Amino acid sequence: MSLKDLTPEQIETILMEEYTYxxxxxxxxxxxxxxxxxxxxxxxxxxxxxxxxxxHFDTPTEVEGLGTVEVIDSxxxxxxxxxxxxxxxxxxxxxxxxxxxxxxxxxxxxxxWDGTFAEVSAVQRTVTxxx
Numbered sequence: 001m002s003l004k005d006l007t008p009e010q011i012e013t014i015l016m017e018e019y020t021y022x023x024x025x026x027x028x029x030x031x032x033x034x035x036x037x038x039x040x041x042x043x044x045x046x047x048x049x050x051x052x053x054x055x056h057f058d059t060p061t062e063v064e065g066l067g068t069v070e071v072i073d074s075x076x077x078x079x080x081x082x083x084x085x086x087x088x089x090x091x092x093x094x095x096x097x098x099x100x101x102x103x104x105x106x107x108x109x110x111x112x113w114d115g116t117f118a119e120v121s122a123v124q125r126t127v128t129x130x131x
């Protein structure tokens with residue numbers, strides 16, 4: 001099945017249940033945390049929640065069954081209000097689609113990513129300011 005034929009629910013399933021990556025634990029080195037390159041401790045990583053999705057795809061990453069996935073926009077969170085979201089771009093070389101994940105942010109407990117995951121498109125608007 002190609003990217004253009006997948007529903008948002010199928011894409012969510014691939015990201016949250018099927019996608020895995022090589023996980024390398026961090027080691028602490030007095031001044032900096034870095035990947036422990038010379039360690040045999042490597043395990044299969046899984047994305048546990050939508051915050052993991054947002055953090056993991058901050059650079060373009062190949063996902064089997066989808067193509068290239070990247071978070072291209074986000075807004076909300078600490079100091080920006082209670083509404084929070086991020087937008088992902090998914091491309092398989094032939095098709096490019098964009099999806100938005102909505103959530104709710106509160107300073108006393110963090111972010112709930114319990115909002116919708118839906119396909120979106122960019123819309124440009126003219127805004128008038130009076131000064």
